[in-house]
Amino acid sequence: MTIRTAILGYGRSGSSMHAGGVANNDAFEMIAACDIDPERRQQAADRFGCAVYEDHHEMLRKEQLDLVIIVTRSDQHCDMTCDCLAAGVNVLVTKPWAVNEAEARRMVAAAQDSGKLLMPWLPARWGCDLRRLQQLLADQTIGDVFLVRRIVHSFGTRNDWQTQRRCGGGYLLNWGPHIVDPPVVLLGSRVASIYGRMKQTINPGDVEDVFFVVMNLANGAIVQVEFTIAAEPLPSWFLQGTRGTIVVQGNQFRIHRKVPPAPDATAYAATTSPDEQVIEETVAGALYGDTDEIYAEIAQALRGEREFAVKPADALELSRIFDAIRTASEQDRVVRL
Numbered sequence: 271m272t273i274r275t276a277i278l279g280y281g282r283s284g285s286s287m288h289a290g291g292v293a294n295n296d297a298f299e300m301i302a303a304c305d306i307d308p309e310r311r312q313q314a315a316d317r318f319g320c321a322v323y324e325d326h327h328e329m330l331r332k333e334q335l336d337l338v339i340i341v342t343r344s345d346q347h348c349d350m351t352c353d354c355l356a357a358g359v360n361v362l363v364t365k366p367w368a369v370n371e372a373e374a375r376r377m378v379a380a381a382q383d384s385g386k387l388l389m390p391w392l393p394a395r396w397g398c399d400l401r402r403l404q405q406l407l408a409d410q411t412i413g414d415v416f417l418v419r420r421i422v423h424s425f426g427t428r429n430d431w432q433t434q435r436r437c438g439g440g441y442l443l444n445w446g447p448h449i450v451d452p453p454v455v456l457l458g459s460r461v462a463s464i465y466g467r468m469k470q471t472i473n474p475g476d477v478e479d480v481f482f483v484v485m486n487l488a489n490g491a492i493v494q495v496e497f498t499i500a501a502e503p504l505p506s507w508f509l510q511g512t513r514g515t516i517v518v519q520g521n522q523f524r525i526h527r528k529v530p531p532a533p534d535a536t537a538y539a540a541t542t543s544p545d546e547q548v549i550e551e552t553v554a555g556a557l558y559g560d561t562d563e564i565y566a567e568i569a570q571a572l573r574g575e576r577e578f579a580v581k582p583a584d585a586l587e588l589s590r591i592f593d594a595i596r597t598a599s600e601q602d603r604v605v606r607l
Contacts, residue, residue: 273572274336276302278326278350280310283364284341289317291565292339298569304329326350330357337572340364343431344438348373355384360572362389365447366592367585369438374589378582387571389578390585394448395455396564398555399507399518403456406516411525413513417492418453420507423500424479425472433475440477442468442592445497448558450483450595451588459489460587463606466595471499483595520557525549 275292277284280303292298303314304323311322323329326338330353338354340347340363347363354361361381367390368374381388394400407415422445431437432444454461463486468478485493498504507518514527527547571578594605 271297271573273298273569274301274334275299275339276304276320276329276333276335276337277314277339277341278304278329278354279340279342280305280314281307281341284339285310285313287561288339288341288362288364289314291561291568293318294562295565295569297573298337298565301335302329302333326353330354330359335359337362337568344369344443345436347438348377351377351388352380355380355386355388358384358386360387360389362391362568364391365393366438366443366589367391368589369443371586371589371593374586378586381582387578388582389568389571390580390582392447392451392580392585392588393559393561393564394452394557395580396559397452397557398521398553399557400452400456401555402523402553403507403509403516403518406525407456411514412509412511412516412527415457415491415509415511417494417510418457418507419494419496419505419509420449420453421496421498421504422449422506423498423503425499425501427473429474433473433477433479435475435477439475440468441479441497442481442595446481446495446592446595447588449497450485450495450591451584453493453495454485454487454591457487457489457491457493459487459491461485461493461591461594461607462488463604464591464594464598465604466598468596468599481595481599485591521553521555523549523551523553525551 275298277288292300300318300320302321304326305311306324314320315322337360340350344366348368351361351363368377432439466483468481470478471480473479480499481497483495505517505519509516513529517524570576594607598605
């Protein structure tokens, strides 16, 4: 079975990441590309020899498709997804798959009505850092983990639709799927309550370029997530456990294993143990997932050989979390889920 594929939105991500995933996997055939920019349409036609369209409704009418990959502005995802599902086509939709919970529920309902697959794109779930951390936690390398911090920084500015609220812009929706979701997946528990703050600092537009979130999980663990404006990086991951700490900067891991001293009722003792094992390692792979690997799994899901790793229910819950972060910031309160 060749998967007859179209890309809706042949911009920066569509033409590179997603088109590359299609081109590098023999299971897919690029049948069509749709974009409002004539130059982008010509690039797709030159690369794949495929049909090109300015309007996705026309594309859905004229082409027999198995999969549409939606890589457009965030505010367009919901309507376009529902259109494609209603036309009887499976959909892969880039992050953030929806602007809010209401849109996410519309998409889930449309998928259920159509009987087609709706696959949210959350590539950080395939990240080499997350996979290694999952191994370390499964092995109880630092005991029971009670606090996970996840931080990404930037000191650049942008001046595109991502700075505009009306387009679904803002760094919470743009970066949140990459850094809010993985720590929750890592700890394997639902989010019980959230406090968050968002702020616009150096970017133009009318949306946040900084967000800070504290999530209390149902299992008692705490997750702290931050996208921040800083000229120097903080650790990308900082995990605290009952038997040590893991510090991650990109692909570099530093694992501190230590057993705290037993309490001594007869004398004041140091609060740290003199015995510590430090392990340094470099983890190979892509921090935000290998696109070719993910597309191979997408092909298997479309052929009925396996379930896709990210379910619509997962992305719906993430939309609920983002809405709660926004509410917590606007109302300066803890939001319970």
